[in-house]
Amino acid sequence: MGNLQLVKTGIGTCIQDTGRFGYTAYGVPVSGALDMRSYLWVNHLLQNKETDAALEISQPGLSLHFDSPTLICLAGANAAVQLNGKATSSYCVLEIRKNDQLQIGAIHQGAILYLGIKNGFQSEKIMNSRSWYPGITASSYLKKDDRISYFPHEEESVYTASKIRLDFNWMEEPVIEAYPGPEWGLLDKQNKSLIETGKFTVSSLKNRMAIQLMELLPNSIPELATAPVFPGTVQLTSGGKLLVLLKDAQVTGGYPRILQLDEKSIALISQKRPKDQLVFKLKKL
Amino acid sequence: MTPKLTQISPLLFEFEWISEVSDELLQHQLTFKDRLQKEFTTELAELRMGFKTLALVLSTPLEARIIKQWLRSNSTQGSLNPLPSKIWQIPVCYSPETGRDLQALAKSKNMEQDELISLHSQGQYRLHFYGFLPGFMYLNGLPNRLYTARKSVPDRVVPAGSVAIGASQTGIYPSVSPGGWHLIGQTPVPLFDPGHIPPVFASAGERIEFTPITIQQFTRLQRHPHPPLCK
Numbered sequence: 001m002g003n004l005q006l007v008k009t010g011i012g013t014c015i016q017d018t019g020r021f022g023y024t025a026y027g028v029p030v031s032g033a034l035d036m037r038s039y040l041w042v043n044h045l046l047q048n049k050e051t052d053a054a055l056e057i058s059q060p061g062l063s064l065h066f067d068s069p070t071l072i073c074l075a076g077a078n079a080a081v082q083l084n085g086k087a088t089s090s091y092c093v094l095e096i097r098k099n100d101q102l103q104i105g106a107i108h109q110g111a112i113l114y115l116g117i118k119n120g121f122q123s124e125k126i127m128n129s130r131s132w133y134p135g136i137t138a139s140s141y142l143k144k145d146d147r148i149s150y151f152p153h154e155e156e157s158v159y160t161a162s163k164i165r166l167d168f169n170w171m172e173e174p175v176i177e178a179y180p181g182p183e184w185g186l187l188d189k190q191n192k193s194l195i196e197t198g199k200f201t202v203s204s205l206k207n208r209m210a211i212q213l214m215e216l217l218p219n220s221i222p223e224l225a226t227a228p229v230f231p232g233t234v235q236l237t238s239g240g241k242l243l244v245l246l247k248d249a250q251v252t253g254g255y256p257r258i259l260q261l262d263e264k265s266i267a268l269i270s271q272k273r274p275k276d277q278l279v280f281k282l283k284k285l
Numbered sequence: 286m287t288p289k290l291t292q293i294s295p296l297l298f299e300f301e302w303i304s305e306v307s308d309e310l311l312q313h314q315l316t317f318k319d320r321l322q323k324e325f326t327t328e329l330a331e332l333r334m335g336f337k338t339l340a341l342v343l344s345t346p347l348e349a350r351i352i353k354q355w356l357r358s359n360s361t362q363g364s365l366n367p368l369p370s371k372i373w374q375i376p377v378c379y380s381p382e383t384g385r386d387l388q389a390l391a392k393s394k395n396m397e398q399d400e401l402i403s404l405h406s407q408g409q410y411r412l413h414f415y416g417f418l419p420g421f422m423y424l425n426g427l428p429n430r431l432y433t434a435r436k437s438v439p440d441r442v443v444p445a446g447s448v449a450i451g452a453s454q455t456g457i458y459p460s461v462s463p464g465g466w467h468l469i470g471q472t473p474v475p476l477f478d479p480g481h482i483p484p485v486f487a488s489a490g491e492r493i494e495f496t497p498i499t500i501q502q503f504t505r506l507q508r509h510p511h512p513p514l515c516k
Contacts, residue, residue, distance in 0.1 A: 021330070021331070026415050026420060027415035027416050027418055027419045029419075126479050126480070135477070179293055180293075225306060226416060227335035227336070227337070228299070250416060250417050251415075251416050252335055285292055285294070285349075
């Protein structure tokens with residue numbers, strides 16, 4: 001077995017796959033990659049299975065050491081990446097040799113980077129998923145000197161020579177498409193129009209559970225009898241804050257659910273950074 | 286009791302019952318859930334419960350019309366499934382050492398601590414569903430006299446196993462977490478085991494009782510944990 005070792009920490013790096021399905025009845029969040037588009041892309045280029053676990057990186061300043069040969073692939077945020085001290089602009093498949101060191105520097109565009117590896121990372125599988133979540137898996141974030149195993153793989157990649165240009169511009173799109181949520185109809189005219197026409201700003205309160213938006217709405221809807229919530233549900237708190245729930249969100253909640261984002265919109269909003277602005281565009285069924 | 290159907294997204298629907306939270310409503314929800322599972326086996330990814338709601342997550346899109354038709358034709362016919370009869374006995378050490386808000390809560394209600402403890406431990410609570418944290422049970426049945434508004438500033442750390450009261454509900458924190466409920470005691474029983482399928486002992490519809498134990502019994506059970514008894 002090969003090992004990837006974390007030489008230098010970047011906070012907020014974890015293992016994710018497509019998620020943990022079938023356990024919400026016990027209160028277990030779905031988890032899984034926040035930006036499914038980029039996560040699936042790395043697995044696609046590596047000719048992996050869709051469910052092969054990848055590293056989800058949300059902070060710069062990460063340094064990784066590989067003790068065995070393999071192929072890796074990066075997608076998502078546009079970051080300064082160095083392989084053995086040399087800048088690599090390559091966002092296609094990279095060949096890794098024994099004792100190679102990869103550094104993730106400043107993130108220029110987007111917020112979350114995926115590092116996929118040939119055949120996926122082989123961390124513990126709990127309830128049919130390798131996605132890290134506190135209380136379910138032993139770790140919730142990668143710490144210095146942690147090791148994650150992978151199958152060594154020696155192959156010349158068919159993709160390395162032909163440089164695939166990865167498009168980063170999709171992450172700049174400010175329009176987040178959303179369906180009206182179950183309590184949309186309870187909003188008054190003023191709130192509806194604020195949501196449909198207003199600009200919203202991502203606050204610094206952003207993690208795998210939720211993104212809090214900065215603008216406040218004059219909320220008048222009371223709390224509900226606890227009801228199901230999903231990744232992509234937008235809640236309006238009693239204090240008038242908008243909370244966009246992400247993959248590690250609770251499975252139920254008591255705040256009115258005013259919007260529902262689909263997988264594509266969850267990927268887009270996950271790539272937003274604090275202070276980024278966005279608008280909601282209501283979609284009809 | 287025919288629920289209202291709302292389509293939220295191409296793969297997400299929700300049924301809502303306009304009714305008070307009760308055993309009867311839960312019986313309707315669980316029967317309904319069972320019938321949906323049998324009817325839409327191939328399209329269903331998940332059914333998720335709330336107190337008055339049931340969400341339907343699909344793996345492949347289904348026209349709203351088909352679900353509506355099913356709702357009209359056969360959802361309300363036939364007899365309801367009985368609620369399960371199992372009652373789980375959860376040992377709880379009610380004391381200021383294991384429930385830091387016990388004294389203040391009793392005082393705010395002009396009760397002796399013992400009165401509060403017996404009110405809380407005499408009742409039976411119905412498990413409606415799990416949510417909030419892995420293994421957190423949403424229970425119905427708290428006596429009105431124990432209803433207490435949640436803390437305005439939530440505690441940063443609530444110990445695992447804490448038994449607490451928040452608004453019209455009572456519950457047990459299965460793991461360490463922030464929380465805004467009033468802590469009145471603690472159970473030594475592990476509530477969630479990720480290494481075991483299912484990771485919890487009780488199912489929706491079953492009942493829970495809280496059995497008072499001493500601090501000595503609590504310490505002993507913490508050292509040698511075992512699952513709760515059931516009758």
